Amino acid sequence: MIHPGKMAREVLTSLFRKPATVLYPYVKVQMPDRFRGKIKFTSPLCIGCKLCMRDCPTNCITITKVGDKQFQAEFDLDRCIYCAQCVDTCPKKALEATAEYELAQLQHDKLKVIFHAEPTPASSPAAPAEHAPQSQPAIGA
Amino acid sequence: MANVKIPIGPQHPALKEPESFTITLNGETIISMDVRLGYNHRGIEKACEERNYIQAMYLVERVCGICSHSHSTCFIQAVEEIAGLAVPPRAQYIRTIIAELERIHSHLLWLGVAGHEIGFDTLLMYAWRDREAVMDTLAALTGNRVNYGINTIGGVRRDISPEQLAGLLKTMDVLEERTKYYIEVASQEITLIKRLSGVGYLAHEDAVKLGAVGPTARASAVDRDIRRDDPYIAYKDLDFKVITDTHNDVYGRTLVRVGELMQCYNMIRQLVAKIPDGPVTVKAPRKIPAGEAFSRYEAPRGEDVHYVKANGTDKAERVKIRAPTLANLQSVAKMMENNRLADVPIIIAAIDPCFSCTDRMVRIHDAGHGRQETLSWQALHTYSLDWHRKQGIDFKALNAKLSRRMKL
Amino acid sequence: MALALFHLLIFPGFLFLFVFALAMEFVDRKLYARLQNRVGPPWFQPFADFIKLSAKEDIVPEKADAIMFRLMPVFALAAVVTAFFYIPMWGPQALFSFSGDLIVVIYLLTIPTLTFFLAGWHSTSLFSMIGATRTLTQLFAYEVPLFMAILAPALLANTWSLSAMTVFYDQHPAYAGLNVIGFIVALIALQGKLERVPFDIPEAETEIVGGTFTEYSGRLLALFRLAIDIEAVVGASLIAAVFLPFGFGLGAAGGFVIYVVKVLIIIALLALLRTVLARLRIEQMVIFCWKVVAPAALLQLLINLILSGVLRS
Numbered sequence: 001m002i003h004p005g006k007m008a009r010e011v012l013t014s015l016f017r018k019p020a021t022v023l024y025p026y027v028k029v030q031m032p033d034r035f036r037g038k039i040k041f042t043s044p045l046c047i048g049c050k051l052c053m054r055d056c057p058t059n060c061i062t063i064t065k066v067g068d069k070q071f072q073a074e075f076d077l078d079r080c081i082y083c084a085q086c087v088d089t090c091p092k093k094a095l096e097a098t099a100e101y102e103l104a105q106l107q108h109d110k111l112k113v114i115f116h117a118e119p120t121p122a123s124s125p126a127a128p129a130e131h132a133p134q135s136q137p138a139i140g141a
Numbered sequence: 142m143a144n145v146k147i148p149i150g151p152q153h154p155a156l157k158e159p160e161s162f163t164i165t166l167n168g169e170t171i172i173s174m175d176v177r178l179g180y181n182h183r184g185i186e187k188a189c190e191e192r193n194y195i196q197a198m199y200l201v202e203r204v205c206g207i208c209s210h211s212h213s214t215c216f217i218q219a220v221e222e223i224a225g226l227a228v229p230p231r232a233q234y235i236r237t238i239i240a241e242l243e244r245i246h247s248h249l250l251w252l253g254v255a256g257h258e259i260g261f262d263t264l265l266m267y268a269w270r271d272r273e274a275v276m277d278t279l280a281a282l283t284g285n286r287v288n289y290g291i292n293t294i295g296g297v298r299r300d301i302s303p304e305q306l307a308g309l310l311k312t313m314d315v316l317e318e319r320t321k322y323y324i325e326v327a328s329q330e331i332t333l334i335k336r337l338s339g340v341g342y343l344a345h346e347d348a349v350k351l352g353a354v355g356p357t358a359r360a361s362a363v364d365r366d367i368r369r370d371d372p373y374i375a376y377k378d379l380d381f382k383v384i385t386d387t388h389n390d391v392y393g394r395t396l397v398r399v400g401e402l403m404q405c406y407n408m409i410r411q412l413v414a415k416i417p418d419g420p421v422t423v424k425a426p427r428k429i430p431a432g433e434a435f436s437r438y439e440a441p442r443g444e445d446v447h448y449v450k451a452n453g454t455d456k457a458e459r460v461k462i463r464a465p466t467l468a469n470l471q472s473v474a475k476m477m478e479n480n481r482l483a484d485v486p487i488i489i490a491a492i493d494p495c496f497s498c499t500d501r502m503v504r505i506h507d508a509g510h511g512r513q514e515t516l517s518w519q520a521l522h523t524y525s526l527d528w529h530r531k532q533g534i535d536f537k538a539l540n541a542k543l544s545r546r547m548k549l
Numbered sequence: 550m551a552l553a554l555f556h557l558l559i560f561p562g563f564l565f566l567f568v569f570a571l572a573m574e575f576v577d578r579k580l581y582a583r584l585q586n587r588v589g590p591p592w593f594q595p596f597a598d599f600i601k602l603s604a605k606e607d608i609v610p611e612k613a614d615a616i617m618f619r620l621m622p623v624f625a626l627a628a629v630v631t632a633f634f635y636i637p638m639w640g641p642q643a644l645f646s647f648s649g650d651l652i653v654v655i656y657l658l659t660i661p662t663l664t665f666f667l668a669g670w671h672s673t674s675l676f677s678m679i680g681a682t683r684t685l686t687q688l689f690a691y692e693v694p695l696f697m698a699i700l701a702p703a704l705l706a707n708t709w710s711l712s713a714m715t716v717f718y719d720q721h722p723a724y725a726g727l728n729v730i731g732f733i734v735a736l737i738a739l740q741g742k743l744e745r746v747p748f749d750i751p752e753a754e755t756e757i758v759g760g761t762f763t764e765y766s767g768r769l770l771a772l773f774r775l776a777i778d779i780e781a782v783v784g785a786s787l788i789a790a791v792f793l794p795f796g797f798g799l800g801a802a803g804g805f806v807i808y809v810v811k812v813l814i815i816i817a818l819l820a821l822l823r824t825v826l827a828r829l830r831i832e833q834m835v836i837f838c839w840k841v842v843a844p845a846a847l848l849q850l851l852i853n854l855i856l857s858g859v860l861r862s
Contacts, residue, residue: 003329005825007263010322011584012821020270021588032281034299036290057192057199083199083290088298097284147675155755169831258755260746260828266585332747332827482679483830486755 031099036084038100041073041115045094052086052095061086070117077103077111144172147482151180155258155486158496162489166482174477176470181497189460194220194294194429197457201447204462205498206287207250210236210243211440212447212462212498213292218373219436219449220294220457224429230375232296234416237375238309239283239291241405241412245316246275247441248398248405251493252323255395258486259336264326271319278312281305296422306413313406320402327395337392341476341488344389351472354465355443356401357492360386360393367439378415381408391491428455440465442493464498556634556644563630570778571595573816577781580820595778602771610764614671621668622765622772628660629779636786637715639804641797646712651703654711654787655696661780662688662742665751668773669761680760683831684744684751690838691741691748697846698734701853702791707861711790718794725794727856731849732792734842736818739784741838743777746823750831785815 022029031037046063048071053061060079066072073095084097105111145166151159159180165172185204189197198220202213214236221228249272256264276286282301283289291297301309327333343353348361358365366383368376384400386393433450443465450459469492476488526536556562574595582589609615635650637643643650662684669681703709705724706717718725741748752760759765762773789811796807829837 002331002334004331006326006330007267008821008825010267011263011824014586015583017586019583019588020273020586023588032277032284034284035280036284055193055195057196081199081203081288082285083288084284085195085199085290088293089195145675147679154758256827260749260753260755261826262746263585263824264827266587270586330825330827332829335829335833336827481830481832483750483753483756 031101035099035101036082036087036097038077038082038098038103038113039075039080039084039086040096040098041075042094042096043071043073043115043117045092046071046073047092047094049091051089051091055085055089057081057083057085066117072117073115075113075115077105077113078108143167149485149489155489156496157254158494160494160496162485164477164482164485169481169483171477171480171482171485174474176474178470178496178499181499183497186460186462189457191456193427193455194457197460198292198294199290201460201462202288202290202292204464205495207247207495208243208440208442208445208498209288210239210291211438211445212464213290214240214374215436215438215440215445215447216449216460216462217292217294218438219434219447220429220451221425222434222436223432223449223451224294224426226295226423226425228296229420229423230417231300231419232421233375234412235297235299235301235421236292237379238301238409238412238416239279239289240374241408242275242279242282243289244441245402245405246272246279247493248402249275251398251441251490252395254490254493255337255391255487256333258490259333261333261336264323264333268323271316274312274316278309281308293422293425295425296420298422300421301416306416310410310413313409317403317406320399320406324399324403327392327399334392336487337395338388338390340391340480340484341394341491342390343472343476347475348389348472351475352468353443353472354468355440355493356394356397357443357469357472359384360397361389362387365444367437367444371437373436373438375412379408379411391487394491428453429457442466442495443468462498464495466492466495466499469494470499561633561638561644566630566633566779566782567775570775570782571599573782573785573812574778576813577816577820580817581824584821584824599771599775602774603768605767607767607769608764610672610674612673613764614673617667617671618764619769621664621671622769622776625661625664625776626772626779628657628664629776629783632657633779633783633786635711636783637712637790638786639797639801639808641712641715641719641794643712646710648713649709651699651709651711651714655699658742658780658784658787659688659692661776664776665744665761665773668765669751669763672761672764674764676757676759677761677763679757680751680763683757684761686831687741687744687748687750687834690835691738691842694734694838694842694846695738695742697843697850698731698738699787699791701731701846701849702728704850705853705857705860707857711787715790715794715797719797722795724856725792727852728792728849730845730852732788734846734849735788735792736815736822737842739781739788739815740819740822741834742784743781743819745819747826747829748834749823749828750834753828781816781819782812785812785819788815 048063048065048069050063053059053063058079058081060076062074063071064074082097087095087097147164147166149162149164150156151161161177161180163175163177165174185200189200192200198213198217201216202209204212249268253265253268253272256262256268279289280286282305283291283299291299343357343361345362348358348363353361353363354365362385364383364385367373368381369383381404384397384404386397386400388396429451431451431453433448436447436449438445438447445465446463448459448461449457452458473489473492476491477485480488529536558564572595575590575592578594579589609618632654634644635646635654666681666684666688669677669684672678702718703714705727706714708714708717744751752762757763762770765773786808789808793811797804799807
C-alpha cells in the first residue's frame with residue numbers, strides 16, 4: 001500500500017482554509033480562566049505571616065512591614081516562575097494570579113514590581129498602587 | 142575518501158539542545174560515534190537538597206520542559222511514600238489524566254520533530270498544529286501549557302470540573318481522528334517509509350543488553366512498560382495494551398509512538414468515565430520523616446526513576462534522578478553503526494532525546510597524578526579570561542565597544 | 550547600443566529578472582506556507598531578506614580560497630541571467646537566438662551547480678565539502694534525464710534552436726501533448742537542480758548545517774540566493790517554452806500575462822512537490838533518478854524518435 005504524496009489532498013484543502021496561525025501581537029490570545037500569570041498582591045489582606053516567602057521556589061517575594069499591620073510586597077519578576085504556589089500558600093488570599101502574561105521587559109529594573117501598602121489600612125480593599133521602583137522609590141528598600 | 146570526523150553539536154541545527162556527537166565517517170557511511178554529555182548540566186539534584194519539598198517539587202518539574210509532569214509526579218510519589226500519605230483517589234485520577242495528556246503532546250511533538258529531521262516539514266506543521274489542541278486543554282486544566290504545576294504533596298492543586306471532563310472527551314475524538322490520519326500517512330507515504338525503515342537498527346538482544354527504555358525498547362520487541370508492570374497512580378484501574386513492534390528500526394519507533402497515542406485516547410476516556418468523587422488533596426506535613434524511597438514512572442520517553450532520601454527536616458538529604466534519555470543514549474551508538482550521515486539526525490531524534498534531563502556533572506580526575514581539582518567560580522572566571530586573552534581576544538575592548546553601541 | 554543595454558540591464562534583463570525572481574520566491578514561500586496551513590511571509594519578504602543580507606558583513610574563512618570564494622556567487626548569477634536571454638517568453642522568438650542555443654541554455658543552467666560545488670569545496674569547511682560532493686553526485690543523477698527530456702521535443706521539432714522549436718509547436722500545438730512524460734521528468738529534474746525537497750540533500754540543514762553555503766554570509770550569500778531564485782525562474786521559463794508552447798498569438802501584453810501564468814503554474818507544481826514529500830537520502834535519490842526518471846526520459850526520447858521518423862517519411 002504505497003501512496004506517494006499521501007498528504008497532497010490534505011495540503012490542497014488547506015489552501016481554502018483559514019491559516020491555523022494566530023497573528024499574535026495583533027490578535028491577542030485569551031488565556032484560560034485558571035491561568036497562572038503575574039501575581040497580584042492586596043496589601044490590606046496581608047497579615048505578614050511570610051509563608052509565601054518561605055514556599056516560593058525562587059525566593060522572588062519580599063514582604064516588608066512598613067507600619068502598624070501594613071505590609072508591602074516586592075516581586076522580582078525575572079525570578080518568578082509563575083507557579084502560583086504563593087497563592088495556594090497564602091492563608092488570607094492576599095495574593096492572586098492574574099491572566100497577565102506579557103511581562104517581557106527591555107530594562108531590567110522594570111522587572112521589580114512593588115505593591116505599596118495603602119495609607120489607611122482600614123479603608124476598602126481597593127486596587128493597590130503598583131509602581132515600578134524608578135517612578136517612585138520604594139519605602140524602606 | 143579517508144575517514145573524516147564530523148562534529149554534530151554542541152551547536153547543530155538537528156539538535157534542539159547542546160550535546161556533542163563526534164561521528165567518524167567513511168564517505169557517507171558512519172564508522173563510529175562518540176557522545177559527550179554535560180553541556181546542559183544545571184546541578185538540579187544538588188539544588189534540591191537546599192530547598193524544602195514544596196520548592197524542590199517545582200524545581201524537579203523543570204528538569205524537562207516536555208515531560209515536566211513525569212518528573213514532578215515521580216518525585217512526589219517518592220516523598221509521599223516516605224511520609225506515608227494516602228493520596229485521595231480523585232487526585233490519583235487527575236494526575237493520570239494529566240500524565241496521559243502529557244504523553245499525547247510529547248508523542249505528537251516527536252512526530253513533528255521526526256518529520257523535520259527527514260526534511261518533511263509539512264508533517265511538522267500539521268502535527269504541531271494538532272498538538273495545540275492538547276496544549277490548550279492542558280492550559281485550561283492546569284493553568285499553564287508547560288510546567289503544569291498540578292501536583293502538590295498529598296494530592297493535586299486543582300480539581301477538574303465536569304464541563305472540563307466533557308470537553309476533554311471532545312478533544313480526544315478530534316485527536317483520534319487526526320492520529321488515524323497520521324498512521325495512514327506513516328504507512329503509505331513512500332518517501333517517509335524509505336527514510337525511516339531499516340534506519341537505526343537495534344536488535345532485540347542489544348536493546349535488552351544496553352538497557353533501552355520506553356518506545357525505543359518497545360520498538361525492538363522488549364515488552365516492558367512500568368504502567369502495566371508496576372502500576373502507579375491510577376493505572377491499575379485502566380485497561381490498555383502495551384504497544385510493541387518488531388521492526389527494530391526508526392519506523393518501528395514511529396509506529397509504537399502513534400500506537401501509544403491511540404491507547405492514550407482510550408485511557409483518557411476510561412479515566413473520565415471512572416473518576417471518583419472526593420477531595421483532591423490531604424494535608425501534608427512540612428517536615429518529612431526520615432526514610433528513603435525509590436519511585437518509577439513511565440514517562441513518554443521511557444522509564445523515569447527518582448530516589449529521595451529524607452532526614453526528618455523539611456529538606457531532602459539526597460535526590461537522584463535518572464531520566465530516560467540517559468538509559469537510551471547507550472543504544473544510540475549501536476544504532477548508528479553502518480548507517481549513513483543523512484540518518485544521524487533521525488536516529489538521534491528517534492530516541493526522543495532530552496539532553497537537559499540527562500546531563501550530569503563529570504568531575505575530571507587527572508589520571509597521571511591522581512590529583513583532583515575543583516575550581517571556585519571566581520577562579521574559573523579568571524581562568525576563562527586568561528585563556529581568551531592568550532587567544533588574542535581582549536574583553537576590555539569588546540566591552541567598551543558594546544557599551545558604546547548600547548548607548549547609541 | 551542603448552537598446553541592447555536596456556535589454557541587458559533593465560527589460561527583460563537583470564532588473565526585470567531580479568524583481569520577477571524575488572516575486573516568484575514570494576509566491577513559492579507563500580504557497581508553501583498556505584499548503585501547510587500557515588500564514589506565510591508578506592509580499593516584500595524576499596526583498597527584505599535580500600536587502601538585509603546585503604547589508605551584513607562578508608566573512609571569508611581564513612583557510613578558504615578567497616578569490617574563488619568571492620567569485621563563485623557572481624559566476625552563478627551571470628550564468629543564469631545569460632541563459633534567460635535565449636528562452637522565448639512572450640513571443641515565439643527569444644531576445645537572442647541561434648541554431649544550437651538549446652544546448653547553450655542547458656549548459657548555462659549547469660554552471661550554477663558547478664559553482665555551488667566549487668564554492669563549497671573552496672570554503673574548506675567539513676560541512677560545505679560534504680555538501681559540495683553531494684551537489685556533484687546529485688548533478689550526475691538529474692542532469693542526464695533533464696537533457697533527454699528537453700532534447701526529445703527538440704527531436705520532434707527537428708531543430709536545436711529554442712525559438713525555432715517554439716515556432717514549430719506554435720504551428721502544431723497537438724504535438725506538444727505528446728511530451729507529457731518529458732514535462733514530468735523535467736519538473737522532477739528541475740526540483741533536483743534547485744536543490745529543494747525531496748532533493749535538498751546538498752543543503753539538508755538537519756544533517757550538514759548549510760551544506761555548500763555553510764560558510765557564506767552577507768552579500769555573497771545574497772548573490773547566491775538571488776542566483777538560485779533566478780535559476781528557478783529561468784528553469785521554469787525553459788520548461789514553459791519547451792513543454793507549454795501556447796498562447797503566443799495574443800500580442801506583447803497578452804503574451805506576457807500568459808507567460809507569467811505558465812511560470813506561476815510551474816512554480817506552484819514545484820512548491821506542491823516539496824510540500825508533500827520527505828527528503829531522500831543521496832543514494833536513494835541517485836537510484837530513483839537512474840531507475841525511474843532516466844528510463845521515463847528515455848521512453849519519451851524513443852516515442853519522439855519514432856514519431857519524427859513517421860512524420861518525416
